[in-house]
Structures are given as C-alpha cells and as structure tokens.
Amino acid sequence: xxxxxxxxxxxxxxxxxxxxxxxxxxxxxxxxxxxxxxxxxxxxxxxxxxxxxxxxxxxxxxxxxxxxxxxxxxxxxxxxxxxxxxxxxxxxxxxxxxxxxxxxxxxxxxxxxxxxxxxxxxxxxxxxxxxxxxxxxxxxxxxxxxxxxxxxxxxxxxxxxxxxxxxxxxxxxxxxxxxxxxxxxxxxxxxxxxxxxxxxxxxxxxxxxxxxxxxxxxxxxxxxxxxxxxxxxxxxxxxxxxxxxxxxxxxxxxxxxxxxxxxxxxxxxxxxxxxxxxxxxxxxxxxxxxxxxxxxxxxxxxxxxxxxxxxxxxxxxxxxxxxxxxxxxxxxxxxxxxxxxxxxxxxxxxxxxxxxxxxxxxxxxxxxxxxxxxxxxxxxxxxxxxxxxxxxxxxxxxxxxxxxxxxxxxxxxxxxxxxxxxxxxxxxxxx
Numbered sequence: 001x002x003x004x005x006x007x008x009x010x011x012x013x014x015x016x017x018x019x020x021x022x023x024x025x026x027x028x029x030x031x032x033x034x035x036x037x038x039x040x041x042x043x044x045x046x047x048x049x050x051x052x053x054x055x056x057x058x059x060x061x062x063x064x065x066x067x068x069x070x071x072x073x074x075x076x077x078x079x080x081x082x083x084x085x086x087x088x089x090x091x092x093x094x095x096x097x098x099x100x101x102x103x104x105x106x107x108x109x110x111x112x113x114x115x116x117x118x119x120x121x122x123x124x125x126x127x128x129x130x131x132x133x134x135x136x137x138x139x140x141x142x143x144x145x146x147x148x149x150x151x152x153x154x155x156x157x158x159x160x161x162x163x164x165x166x167x168x169x170x171x172x173x174x175x176x177x178x179x180x181x182x183x184x185x186x187x188x189x190x191x192x193x194x195x196x197x198x199x200x201x202x203x204x205x206x207x208x209x210x211x212x213x214x215x216x217x218x219x220x221x222x223x224x225x226x227x228x229x230x231x232x233x234x235x236x237x238x239x240x241x242x243x244x245x246x247x248x249x250x251x252x253x254x255x256x257x258x259x260x261x262x263x264x265x266x267x268x269x270x271x272x273x274x275x276x277x278x279x280x281x282x283x284x285x286x287x288x289x290x291x292x293x294x295x296x297x298x299x300x301x302x303x304x305x306x307x308x309x310x311x312x313x314x315x316x317x318x319x320x321x322x323x324x325x326x327x328x329x330x331x332x333x334x335x336x337x338x339x340x341x342x343x344x345x346x347x348x349x350x351x352x353x354x355x356x357x358x359x360x361x362x363x364x365x366x367x368x369x370x371x372x373x374x375x376x377x378x379x380x381x382x383x384x385x386x387x388x389x390x391x392x393x394x395x396x397x398x399x400x401x402x403x404x405x406x407x408x409x410x411x412x413x414x415x416x417x418x419x420x421x422x423x424x425x426x427x428x429x430x431x
Contacts, residue, residue, distance in 0.1 A: 018223060020205035036193055041088065051090075060121040073107065079100055083111075108212060159307035232311075234315075242420045297320075301320040
C-alpha cells in the first residue's frame with residue numbers, strides 16, 4: 001500500500017468558475033495535463049454534432065498559425081496535445097517536458113480560444129464523419145448502442161444519439177459559420193477544471209491560469225458561467241425487445257439496458273458501481289463465469305454503469321455477443337442471471353475479492369503522471385476534496401455488504417429492461 005500522502009504536496013486554486021490543482025510528482029522532466037470545461041451544447045436543438053465538429057476543428061490551425069505550424073512546433077519539443085467531447089464538456093490533455101510547459105500551455109490556449117476553423121477543414125471533417133457513419137451502419141455493436149440510447153434517454157440527455165439517418169442529414173447540412181458562432185459563444189471556461197502533474201515544483205495554479213487564459217488573446221480572458229444545470233431527463237421505458245436486422249452479420253450483438261438515476265457524486269454510487277463490477281466487470285465476474293465458461297454461450301460479456309456524470313444519471317447496461325443458434329438461449333440465461341442478481345445481491349466473498357481488485361487497480365492508475373492527472377480531474381468533477389486521492393482506497397475497503405446490496409435493491413430492476421439486438425437472424429437469412 002502506498003504510504004506517500006499525495007494531498008500534502010498538492011497546490012490548489014478555486015475561484016470564479018475555475019479550479020486548478022498542481023501536484024509535483026516523482027518523475028523528472030515530464031508533465032501531464034488533463035482538463036475540461038462546460039461546452040454545453042443544446043442537445044434538444046441538435047447541437048451535439050455542432051459541438052463535436054467544433055472540438056474536432058480546434059487542432060486544425062489558429063488565426064495566427066496553420067495546423068502544420070502547430071504540429072511541427074509540438075513535434076520539435078516532443079509534446080502531444082488532444083481535444084475531445086465528453087457529455088457536455090470539452091476535454092483537453094497534453095504531455096510535455098517540464099522545460100516546455102509554458103510553451104505548451106500557450107499553444108493549448110491559442111487553439112482553445114482562437115482556432116481558425118478553415119472551411120476546407122470542415123469539408124474533410126464531414127467526409128471523415130460520413131465514412132465513420134457508414135461503418136457504424138453495419139457495425140452491430142454501434143447499432144445497438146445507438147438504438148438503445150433513444151429508449152433510455154430523453155432529448156436533453158447528452159448520451160442520447162441521433163439515428164443514423166438523422167445524423168447523416170445533419171452532417172450534410174453543417175455550415176462553418178454556425179460552428180464558429182457556437183464555439184465563440186461557448187469558450188467562457190465555465191466550470192474549468194485542470195490537473196497538472198509531474199516535474200512542476202515551482203509552478204503555482206495561478207501561473208497555470210495566467211498562461212492558459214491570457215489577456216493577450218482577444219476574448220481569452222472571459223471566465224463565466226452558463227448558469228445552473230438542469231439535469232437531463234432519463235426515460236422510464238416499458239420492457240421491450242428491438243431487433244435491428246443487419247445483413248451478413250452471423251454473430252449478433254445484444255445489450256440489456258435500464259435507466260439509473262444515479263450521479264457519480266451520489267453517496268451510493270461507489271456501492272452500486274462495485275455491485276455491477278461483481279456481476280460483469282472483469283474475467284472473474286459472475287456473468288463471465290456462468291455464461292462464458294460454464295455454458296459456453298459467448299466469448300465475451302460485460303455489465304457496467306454507463307453514461308453517468310456528476311450532472312446526470314445514466315444506465316445499467318449488459319452487453320454480449322451471441323451466435324444465431326444460441327441467441328434465444330443466451331438472452332434467456334442472461335435475463336435470468338440479472339434477475340437473480342437483483343433479488344439476491346452479492347456475497348461477502350464477492351465483495352472482499354473485488355475490493356482487493358479495485359484498490360490494486362487504483363494504485364496502478366496513480367503510478368503515472370497521466371493516470372494521476374486523470375484521477376485528480378475526475379475528483380474535481382465529482383466535487384471531492386484533494387484528500388480523496390489518499391482516502392479512496394479506504395472508502396473502498398469500508399464498503400459494507402449491506403450498503404452494496406441496498407444499492408442494488410434501490411436502483412436495479414432488470415424485469416423492466418430494454419433489450420436491443422443487431423445482426424442477421426436465422427429466420428431472416430432463410431427468407
């Protein structure tokens with residue numbers, strides 16, 4: 001067990017709508033950065049795709065530098081940088097040598113605040129998105145996830161996906177002016193969270209902020225808030241089964257889904273996560289043992305809590321790949337196990353074994369600057385104090401069997417699940 005208390009060396013700044021944590025760590029010359037802020041697309045108005053496009057265009061050049069200039073500059077110093085969308089947040093990350101941190105922060109700021117978003121790049125982006133969409137149409141896993149999202153999540157939920165047809169239509173109609181306007185209205189660094197870890201002994205959170213949000217870039221000094229969050233809506237669907245026929249896919253994907261109104265900062269989230277981990281979180285889980293090893297119905301099955309954040313609930317999903325011949329048997333066996341799990345809970349032996357696995361995985365994550373920065377960022381999003389870096393293993397160890405089984409009984413009701421399958425069914429292929 002790690003003896004070093006991470007929180008003791010952590011420097012923290014909380015002000016306005018910004019929180020920055022800086023942690024000097026035992027790796028010479030290397031620094032990792034993980035951060036995010038609310039980008040807040042209006043999902044009911046179909047802005048999710050606009051947000052994705054704006055994010056994808058951030059590294060395609062700025063008002064002062066081309067994308068080649070930026071790529072070459074980062075390559076010369078051996079630095080890397082990335083941008084992605086996750087729910088309502090724009091996420092960013094960087095890794096560099098300690099001597100280049102000021103330069104990398106400035107480059108990161110320039111791309112976030114002053115991207116050029118060339119129209120020619122939008123054309124390339126549309127083609128790439130369209131090619132990905134065509135692949136998804138014949139990908140059974142992508143198809144079931146896409147369909148299931150519309151059974152579980154209302155129109156305001158960030159994880160509700162457009163149908164493939166609707167997505168294709170919106171792709172074709174995207175305009176660069178709308179993307180630029182969306183970006184300009186959203187870069188106010190609302191609820192900005194940044195974790196910086198590594199060889200940063202002399203750096204303060206205030207200095208990190210000054211380089212990331214400098215007044216020298218027009219508009220960059222804006223720090224504000226979109227206001228209080230309205231939790232996106234979960235649907236409470238009736239039990240149902242939907243099949244998506246996809247030609248020449250002899251193995252079918254199936255996903256059982258049930259909406260769960262639990263957020264990642266709720267008091268019983270850890271207990272519920274642990275319960276589902278026992279059921280289907282790794283190769284020694286109940287589902288893998290019985291459905292794969294004993295019954296031989298599949299090569300892979302998993303169960304997890306999905307699409308949750310500190311701002312909205314998500315779902316309990318159980319996913320499996322089944323052959324045509326074993327589809328009905330597999331679905332029935334899994335449904336039976338899910339019901340047994342919900343009614344009977346887990347055992348003390350289950351819990352103690354998974355505690356050891358969870359604590360071990362956590363310690364492994366904290367062994368790298370990237371993993372440590374990711375965890376610090378996650379804790380900030382969940383409203384946890386820096387001390388949680390050190391106390392999380394104890395929180396896991398202190399989980400009681402009663403709390404875990406109570407979380408199962410409260411939140412998981414598999415008899416009301418939605419089932420979506422995709423692939424080629426035997427009767428369809430014989431017609």
